[in-house]
Amino acid sequence: xxxxADGKEGFELAKKxxxxxxxxxxxxPIMDGLELCKAVKSNIATSHIPVILLTAKDxxxxxxxxxxxxxDSYITKPFSAKLLSSRIKNILGARRRLASLISSKIKAKPxxxxxxxxxxxxxxxxxxxxxxxxxxxxxxxxxxxxxxxxEERIADPKLDMAFMQESMNMSHSTLYRKLKSLTxxxxxxxxxxxSLKKGYEMLSDGYNVSETAYACGFDxxxxxxxxxxxxxxxxxxxxxSRNKPEQ
Numbered sequence: 001x002x003x004x005a006d007g008k009e010g011f012e013l014a015k016k017x018x019x020x021x022x023x024x025x026x027x028x029p030i031m032d033g034l035e036l037c038k039a040v041k042s043n044i045a046t047s048h049i050p051v052i053l054l055t056a057k058d059x060x061x062x063x064x065x066x067x068x069x070x071x072d073s074y075i076t077k078p079f080s081a082k083l084l085s086s087r088i089k090n091i092l093g094a095r096r097r098l099a100s101l102i103s104s105k106i107k108a109k110p111x112x113x114x115x116x117x118x119x120x121x122x123x124x125x126x127x128x129x130x131x132x133x134x135x136x137x138x139x140x141x142x143x144x145x146x147x148x149x150x151e152e153r154i155a156d157p158k159l160d161m162a163f164m165q166e167s168m169n170m171s172h173s174t175l176y177r178k179l180k181s182l183t184x185x186x187x188x189x190x191x192x193x194x195s196l197k198k199g200y201e202m203l204s205d206g207y208n209v210s211e212t213a214y215a216c217g218f219d220x221x222x223x224x225x226x227x228x229x230x231x232x233x234x235x236x237x238x239x240x241s242r243n244k245p246e247q
Contacts, residue, residue, distance in 0.1 A: 007031030011039050014046050018177045021088055026055040026066070034069050041070030045174050047138040048181050050091045054079070070136065098135070099184035102143070106183065106193045107230060139182060142168075146179070150194045155217050161187045196230050199223065200238075209235045 002017060004010035007024065008031040014022060022040060026033035033053050040046045050072040055062065058076040066074045073087050135143075149167050153159045164187060165175055179187050199216040203209070212235070213223035227235045 005029075007033060007036035007039075011036055011046075014040055014049060015043065018046065018174065018181075019049060020092060020181075021050045021052065023052045023054065023084070023088070026053055026057070034066065037066070037069040037071050041136065042138070044138060044142060045170065045178065047136055047142075048178055050095060052084075052087060052091070095181070096184065099182060102135075102183050103185060103193075106147075106190065107197060135182075142178070143182060146190065147194055150191050151198060154195055154198055155215050157217065159191065159217055161191075164191070192226065193230070196226055199227065199235070200231065203235055203238055209239065 002013050002019060004013050006028045010022070010024060011031065013019075022036075024033040024036055028036075031039070033055070037051045037053060040049055040051055051070065052073045052075060053066045053071045054075050054077065055066070056077045063074050072091055075084060075087060146164065146168065149164065150159065153163070156163075161172070161175070165172055168175055170178070176187055179185065179190055183190055185193070195216045195218070199212050199218070202212040202215060207215070209224065210220045213220040216223070218226065224234055224236070227233070227238070231238070233241075
């Protein structure tokens with residue numbers, strides 16, 4: 001747990017350590033809680049971090065102002081430690097479920113219905129609260145940029161996290177922790193899933209296994225094992241099933 005005396009100090013700590021959640025009072029010197037929340041949610045490095053605002057103000061206007069800054073929750077004083085603990089637990093749980101949905105969407109087969117914030121895949125149906133937290137526009141743009149760069153350089157042997165750090169203009173720790181928070185995966189895992197999905201699409205379009213593997217930056221043998229692990233079938237078996245005449 002990290003503590004700060006005011007919002008400005010808190011924002012600097014948030015950028016440096018990328019905490020799992022920020023709990024802040026609204027009334028603070030130098031930078032108040034609303035300004036802190038707005039700064040956190042508008043910064044690409046910290047925009048994914050949930051923010052809980054604490055305040056003695058409980059009017060509808062005050063709450064609207066808090067949520068307009070991007071706050072994930074708003075708790076009025078006085079409150080119990082149990083309530084705060086429960087709210088943190090719920091928010092982090094919703095974050096994990098959202099990360100699971102994003103991961104499912106990244107690996108989804110071409111013919112599969114994509115996972116969205118309002119339609120979880122079958123294995124996630126027991127989590128009806130998966131829509132409690134949605135991606136901000138900044139985080140959507142971040143993931144889309146990461147995906148686009150991978151797809152553009154997919155056959156490049158230099159495509160690794162060092163390359164992605166430079167392309168995304170982010171440090172190793174910031175990029176790693178942001179991806180981990182948003183997707184539940186490391187950067188290399190995200191790159192591999194994007195590449196495998198592209199490979200699955202190429203196989204669906206009639207490309208053979210070897211040319212698909214090389215086009216997606218894989219050694220053919222490693223590609224076969226990765227496809228099997230990801231989709232439950234070897235690529236050669238998939239190609240045969242696609243070419244099999246209908247009865």
